[in-house]
Amino acid sequence: MRASRLLSIQMLLETRGRMSARALADVLEISIRTLYRDIDELTAAGVPVYAERGRAGGFELMRGWKTTLTGLTPSEAQAVFLSGLAGPAAELGLGDQVEQAQLKLLAALPASWRDDARRVSSRLYLDPIDWYRESMPLPHLATVATAVWDERPLSIHYESWKLTSRRTIHPLGLVLKAGAWYLVAAGDDKIRTYRVASILAAELQHGVVKRPKGFSLTEHWRQSVQRFEAEVFKGEATLRATAVGLKNLSYLSAAVAKAVAAVAPPESEQTRVELRIPIETIEHATGQLLRLAPEVEVIGPPPLKRATIERLRRIVALYGLNG
Incomplete structure (x- = not known):
């Protein structure tokens, strides 16, 4: 355990440069006293660790020194x-x-x-693209990635679902989710997420990205996903479903699958159970649930039931089944 920790100290100083005693101790989850003992042991073993005093001080390796170990198990x-x-x-x-x-x-x-x-x-092969989809062409991904790596502002022509606009943003990181690339960037005192496939044009700008203090891409993305999932479901539907219907419902989304898992399964293939699921909008839910009929029956709310019946009437009329 201690040998691994000593190697970690070398790797941290080699990859990050000068670090304060507190920063090193926090990363390694040890006390300051333990860290000082480890530093003493490293120097005794010939590793050239130097200490700089003062507010900007800390520990660092002798310039040009590099371990020949990979440190990997x-x-x-x-x-x-x-x-x-x-x-x-x-x-x-x-x-x-x-x-x-x-x-x-x-x-x-x-x-x-x-x-x-x-x-x-x-x-082992990892394929991030969802079923029945192909990877979308991303002509501006390389430019966006350059802006992220080099910490340079980026001017983009962006097409959102509301409008098309031009803006200058400060890229903070790239995220690959379900086969789609997203750019997290700051601008107008707010951090936003942009779908890279919706960027119509991208041009690198001079200057340096203004990165918010303490920003963590991982934590920001986690909170953004939670916030999106909480905001996207604006209502609730009451349904009756067979065992097959419950199984098909669980494929709609993680939130619906959670609701399905909370109900007891039907006693037989012919019986139905009642459950409530989160929905986005009446129109969206109508299209989703109609595809699952007759294994899934809409009970409420009334606007959803009326929309479902109206959609069925139009389908019947389209195919000439009135008689």
Whole structure:
């Protein structure tokens, strides 16, 4: 445990540069006293760790010094190969770099570990694109990625579901969700999310991105998803469903699947159970639920039931089934 912690200190100082004692201790989840003991042990072992005093001080490695160890365990090496998504990396223009990095990592690993690391990419394949969909053309993704990496402002021509506009934004990060790329960026004192496929034009600007203090892309995205899911469901529907209907309902969304899981299953294939599910709008729910009929029956609210009946009448008239 301690040997692993000592190696972690080396890696942190090598990758992040100078770090304060408090910052190092917080990352490693140890006390300041334990950290000082570890630093003493590292210097005694010949690792050139230097301390700078003052408000901007901290610990750092001698300039130019570099450990020859990868610091990876066999399982960690496999995880690195698993994380190298070839498709997304290629879309970002990093396909060759990922391949070269994996080759360098293989060369640095002990020979006995190499086959295990290679086995990951030969036996596990991650496909982020949903069923029955193809990857959308993203002509401006490379420009957006450059803006993110280089921390440069970006001027975009953007098409939202409301309107088309031009704006200058400060890119903060890229997120790949369900096969779609999203750009998180600051602008007008607010952080927004932009679908990269909806960017009609993108041009790098001079200057440096103004990154909000303490911003975490992971935490921001998690909160955004929770907020979106809470806001998108504006109503509730009461239904009766067979066992088959419940199964089909569970495929609509995670929120509906949660509601389905909360009810007891029907006693037989012919019986139905009543349940409530969250819905977005009457129009949206009508289209979704009508596809599941007759295994799913709409009970309420009245506007949803009326919309469903009206849709059925129009279908009957369309196919000439009045008689």
